Amino acid sequence: xxxxxxxxxxxxxxxxxxxxxxxxxxxxxxxxxFWYRQDPGxxxxxxxxxxxxxxxxxxxRLKATLTKKESFLHITAPKPEDSATxxxxxxxxxxxxxxxxxFGQGTTLQVKP
Amino acid sequence: EPEVTQTPSHQVTQMGQxxxxxxxxxxxxxxxxxxxxxxxxxxxFLVSFYNNEISEKSEIFDDQFSVERPDGSNFTxxxxxxxxxxxxxxxxxxxxxxxxxxxxxxxxxxxx
Numbered sequence: 001x002x003x004x005x006x007x008x009x010x011x012x013x014x015x016x017x018x019x020x021x022x023x024x025x026x027x028x029x030x031x032x033x034f035w036y037r038q039d040p041g042x043x044x045x046x047x048x049x050x051x052x053x054x055x056x057x058x059x060x061r062l063k064a065t066l067t068k069k070e071s072f073l074h075i076t077a078p079k080p081e082d083s084a085t086x087x088x089x090x091x092x093x094x095x096x097x098x099x100x101x102x103f104g105q106g107t108t109l110q111v112k113p
Numbered sequence: 114e115p116e117v118t119q120t121p122s123h124q125v126t127q128m129g130q131x132x133x134x135x136x137x138x139x140x141x142x143x144x145x146x147x148x149x150x151x152x153x154x155x156x157x158f159l160v161s162f163y164n165n166e167i168s169e170k171s172e173i174f175d176d177q178f179s180v181e182r183p184d185g186s187n188f189t190x191x192x193x194x195x196x197x198x199x200x201x202x203x204x205x206x207x208x209x210x211x212x213x214x215x216x217x218x219x220x221x222x223x224x225x
Contacts, residue, residue: 034213043117043204043216044156087156091212098169099144099211103156 002027002092006104013078013111021073021086021107029093033071034101035064036087044087078111085109115139117217119205125223126195134190134220136205144208145188147180148216149173149201156204162188163211195224 005024013019025033032051036044048057050066057064061082063074073086085108089101118137126132138145147159160170162180179191188207192199200223206214 032212036216041202041219041221043119043206043218046213046215049213089156096168097211098161098163099146099208099214100158100161100169101146101148101156101214102158105155 002090002102004088004090004102004104006086006088006107008107009105010108011110013075013109015079015111015113016077018074018076018078020075021109023071023073023088023104024069025071025088025090026069027090027092027102031091031093031097033066034089034091035062035071035073036089038085038087038106040085047086075109078109080111080113083109083111115215117205117207117215119203119217119220121220122218123221123223125225128197128224129194132192132195132222134192134203134205134222136188136190136217137186138188138205138207139209139215140186142207142209142215144168144211144214145180145182146206146208146214147190148204148206150204150219151201159190192222195222197224200224 007022035047038044048064053068085106087106088104120135145162150156160174161168202219204219206216208214
């Protein structure tokens with residue numbers, strides 16, 4: 001069964017304290033791995049897509065990396081406005097691409113000033 | 114910047130009533146989805162829609178649920194007879210080519 005597990009569930013950082021969030025996945029052929037940011041009461045906001053092991057993507061203080069079993073979201077010198085829940089999702093491979101995403105439960109990040 | 118729009122933002126309904134949740138996907142997108150998120154839980158896939166038909170649905174998406182694209186811009190989710198356990202945030206999403214999906218802000222459905 002395709003599955004996504006994120007750790008830790010919650011993370012508290014001081015402003016400027018860098019850290020990493022983990023997303024482990026088991027999927028029958030990875031078509032793509034996606035990172036989203038979700039603020040309370042809002043919809044997921046797209047951040048990155050990763051397609052193959054070794055790929056990296058960056059956006060401001062965020063950097064996403066991918067291996068054959070997991071992805072990391074590295075946050076460098078975070079600011080309070082980076083506080084949110086970060087969601088990881090995968091698309092499984094197969095003959096037909098319906099675009100279905102399988103989500104992890106998320107990591108809730110709190111950055112204190 | 115193009116965005117997915119959902120209405121209403123909050124819907125309260127009595128158990129057993131029908132509800133229709135509405136979405137306007139991004140205009141050049143071809144793939145449309147509904148997801149739901151029960152409070153404190155994962156975002157769960159409900160259904161995907163492509164080329165005017167359902168391309169995949171989850172076990173959650175039973176006969177009580179239906180989707181429709183009545184015209185060139187709207188995409189709707191209908192729940193025929195709501196149950197208490199249908200209370201959740203419902204997200205519409207769209208994708209240009211079946212890759213990254215862009216989500217709306219959600220409709221909070223409360224069944225009482």
